[in-house]
Structure formats: structure tokens, C-alpha cells
Amino acid sequence: MKPLLAMLALSMLSTSVMSAPLSEARAAALTRQLQAIVDDPAMPLPGLSVVALRHGEIVYSAQFGSKRLATPGAPAQPVDRNTMFRVASxxxxxxxxxxxxxxxxxxxxxxxxxxxxxxxxxxxxxxxxxxxxxxxxxxxxxxxxxxxxxxxxxxxxxxxxxxxxxxxxxxxxxxxxxxxxxxxxxxxxxxxxxxxxxxxxxxxxxxxxxxxxxxxxxxxxxxxxxxxxxAPANIDDVATLYRKREKDGNETWDPQGPWIAQADDFGVEAxxxxxxxxxxxxxxxxxxxxxxGSLRISTNDLAQIMLMLMNGGNYHGQAILQPHTVDLMFARQWTLTGDGENGNGDSDYFHGLYHAWGLGNQQFTDTSIVSRGRAGGDRLVQGGGFTGVGHLGWSWGLNALFVFNRDTKDGMIYVSSGVGANPDLQPGSFSSEARFQERITDAIYRGAIKAP
Missing domain, CATH: 3.40.710.10 (DD-peptidase/beta-lactamase superfamily)
Known part of the structure; x- marks a missing residue:
């Protein structure tokens, strides 16, 4: 059995926060900041779930918005700690x-x-x-x-x-x-x-x-x-993915229009x-x-995977992987050299996102560059300072991050279940990611991981 954590009540019914070893003031400030990102009219998000780990412990876990939006026949269902997302890559x-x-x-x-x-x-x-x-x-x-x-x-x-x-x-x-x-x-x-x-x-x-x-x-x-x-009970926990764009064939975004289900609309059809x-x-x-790209899992279960890997493959006394296997998985296998056809990799893909790779994991090198006239690279936080291993996810409007530093045992996980505007029109200021993604990651890092 996983330990139950007390719930910290908030004024927003669509938001729930797990109690964590952050000060009450610091946790509340981070929650307000993330809620503001979710509610930003320039890029509203239907649902968001985040987990932060510091020195090998979960210090913050919060959920915002709806896993299924209201329809004429049913009320909205809030994201909670059991909500599973199709986490893309x-x-x-x-x-x-x-x-x-x-x-x-x-x-x-x-x-x-x-x-x-x-x-x-x-x-x-x-x-x-x-x-x-x-x-x-x-x-x-x-x-x-x-x-x-x-x-x-x-x-x-x-x-x-x-x-x-x-x-x-x-x-x-x-x-x-x-x-x-x-x-x-x-x-x-x-x-x-x-x-x-x-x-x-x-x-x-x-x-x-x-x-x-x-x-x-x-x-x-x-x-x-x-x-x-x-099982049907588990299906009910799977979040629907949304965009304010037609699902098939129509690439026109309408930020003022309705949310349109893109995938996992199981409130309509099993x-x-x-x-x-x-x-x-x-x-x-x-x-x-x-x-x-089709795994369904909650951010809190992703956090259990992260903890297992932080502990050398050990999970509550059980060896899921041996320490040498974990070391091998995260050993650097490829590092970008050169550029374009003169290099050893597609450095122009998604504005220079990939600079290093392990066995099935991206290695975030804290690189910020200018690519095709806009910010690019794999930097995770404003001004730099966080390197790690993990993976990004993006599909059907969902966007996600799973990353941790093996030395410090600090980690960040977030999953958003959709976007309300074209993210290509809101590029980041220091990385390949869209600006709203940078804001989420930077808020988690400064609010829950970086020493005050």
C-alpha cells in the first residue's frame, strides 16, 4: 500500500494539492503560479498535473483543471492524483x-x-x-x-x-x-x-x-x-486530451472556440x-x-518510477532493475557534434532540442541556442542550472516532461492534457519548448526544488 498523504484544501474545486515537505507559504505560492499558467487566456490548459522531487523525496504534487470537460449531459470531472494520461513519448x-x-x-x-x-x-x-x-x-x-x-x-x-x-x-x-x-x-x-x-x-x-x-x-x-x-474503473481515470482545433484534417486553431476532444474521449465511447x-x-x-506514445499512467505513478531509478533500481526493497543496469541505461551513448550534414545528428530538428542521448532517454545538457531565428536547445529552466535525464512528450495537444538529476536526486514531472492555442506561435525564450512549457518547468524548479 502506498502511504496516504493528507489533502490540502484550496478554494478552487478544480484544484487539489498533496501535502508535502514544503513550507505552507511556498507550496501555496507555487500553486497560485501554476493555476495562473493554467488559466492564462493566451494559452489556457484544460488540465495539469505536476510532481516535484527534491533530494529523493516527493515535495510537491498538485493537480489542476479537468480530466474531462463538462458536456450538456455531464459535469466536468477534476484531475486528481489517480488521473492517467496518454503520456506521448x-x-x-x-x-x-x-x-x-x-x-x-x-x-x-x-x-x-x-x-x-x-x-x-x-x-x-x-x-x-x-x-x-x-x-x-x-x-x-x-x-x-x-x-x-x-x-x-x-x-x-x-x-x-x-x-x-x-x-x-x-x-x-x-x-x-x-x-x-x-x-x-x-x-x-x-x-x-x-x-x-x-x-x-x-x-x-x-x-x-x-x-x-x-x-x-x-x-x-x-x-x-x-x-x-x-477495467472500467481504470478507464474512468483516463483523461481526455483536448485542443481548440479540429481533430482531423483541419489545422486551423480557434483560441476563442470550444475545446475539441482529440484522444481518449471515453466519456463518449469506451x-x-x-x-x-x-x-x-x-x-x-x-x-x-x-x-x-500510448502509455496511460498518472504523474504520481511516474514519480514512483523516478524514485525507483533514483534508488538504483530498488523499489521498497525490491530490485526492479539492478544498479548496473540503471547505470548502463543512463550512460551517454550519443553527443551531438558538428551541424547538419557535417555533423552526427539532426541538430535542426525542433530547433536544436537534442544534444545527447542514453539508452532510451534524452540527456538534457542545459544548452540554450538560437535556431532558425528563435530560441532553441534543451535548457529546462530560465538562466540554466538544471541538467538531467528523462524524456519529453507531445501528441494530440498533450505535453509532458519527465526529468531528474541523478546526482542531486531532484526531479520534475508534469503532464498537461491539452492546449488552447497554437504553441508554434508562442515560442520559448530560452529553449526549444513553447513559452507555456518553459513557464511550467521554471515554476516547478524555483518553487519546489531550488533552495530558497
């Missing part, structure tokens, strides 16, 4: 925990030719003599690309997507024609679909159930990649299995389960 970080557990058990090897696990020869056809390894997939240096798609129906075998002559191979857009495997960083979702497929081939069970067995169940986390397996799921063959297509 933070899912990649959590998937990597399961991958590293299989590496720890000796079932997978980082530098093996993944052909040996997949059961067919897999090569980038432009570089046929270069094996592709699990390490390359985890570090976005595999030479795979998203241009050919990165999520496929249950009846598709990825062999038919990746191998010339396959029925879904097309023009071979899944492969880079210019960069050999292991040579060049480019952030690619498809890497994680292949990782999940390899995990299934090795583990002998569906990716979502494998993740439950390896990580979620031992930690008693209420989390999962496949909603059709969730989740169902994708067509053909009953005939899915384990180890053929892990993209079905969204290992790159």
Missing part, C-alpha cells in the same frame, strides 16, 4: 525500462544483430552489410525513418514493411538513404515499434502484458499500453480492440500497442 522512456530488464536477464543483447531475434535478415537496403542492433534502436541511430509510417494494423507483419518486396514496403521510405546504421541520430518513432516486436519475440508474450509483468505489476502501478484490457486484434501473432508487430 514519455512512453518510450518507460518502454526502455522493460527492454533493459530483458538485457539484464541476458535475454537480449544491446549489440546483437536484431535479425537473430526477428527470425529474418533485416538490413537497410542502402547499407546491406551493416547489422542493426538494439543499441542503435534505443539511441535513434538505426537509420530507420518515420516517413513510411510507424504504426500498423494487427494483421501486418513488420517484415512486409521493412524488407524489400514486402507488401507494405512501398518505396522504402522506412529507411534512410544517406546515413548508415550507427552513424547518425534522427529521432524516430518507428524504432520503438521494432523494439516492442523484439521484446515480444524474446519474451513470448504481447508487449503490453510483458511490460506489466516486468515493470508495472512488481511496482503495483496502475498503468498500461492497451486500454481494451483496462475503448475497443482494433479490428483484427483477435488474430494478432505475437512477435510480428509491436507497433499495435503504441510503445512510442
Amino acid at each position: 514519455v512512453s518510450k522512456f518507460v518502454t526502455a525500462l522493460g527492454t533493459m530488464k530483458l538485457v539484464e536477464q541476458g535475454k537480449l543483447s544491446l549489440d546483437m544483430d536484431i535479425s537473430d531475434v526477428l527470425g529474418y535478415r533485416l538490413r537497410n537496403p542502402h547499407f546491406p552489410d551493416q547489422p542493426i542492433t538494439l543499441r542503435m534502436l534505443l539511441t535513434h541511430t538505426s537509420s530507420l525513418r518515420d516517413e513510411g509510417g510507424f504504426k500498423w494494423a494487427p494483421d501486418v507483419d513488420l517484415k512486409d514493411v521493412l524488407v524489400p518486396g514486402g507488401r507494405f514496403y512501398g518505396k522504402g521510405d522506412a529507411w534512410s538513404a544517406t546515413h548508415a546504421p550507427g552513424r547518425y541520430f534522427e529521432y524516430v518513432n518507428f524504432n520503438w515499434g521494432l523494439i516492442a516486436t523484439i521484446m515480444e519475440r524474446d519474451g513470448g508474450e504481447r508487449f503490453d502484458r510483458l511490460m506489466r509483468r516486468l515493470i508495472f505489476d512488481p511496482m503495483r502501478l496502475k498503468a498500461g499500453f492497451y486500454l481494451a484490457d483496462f 475503448p475497443t480492440a482494433p479490428p483484427g486484434m483477435d488474430k494478432y501473432v505475437i512477435g510480428t508487430n509491436g507497433t499495435v500497442f503504441g510503445p512510442q
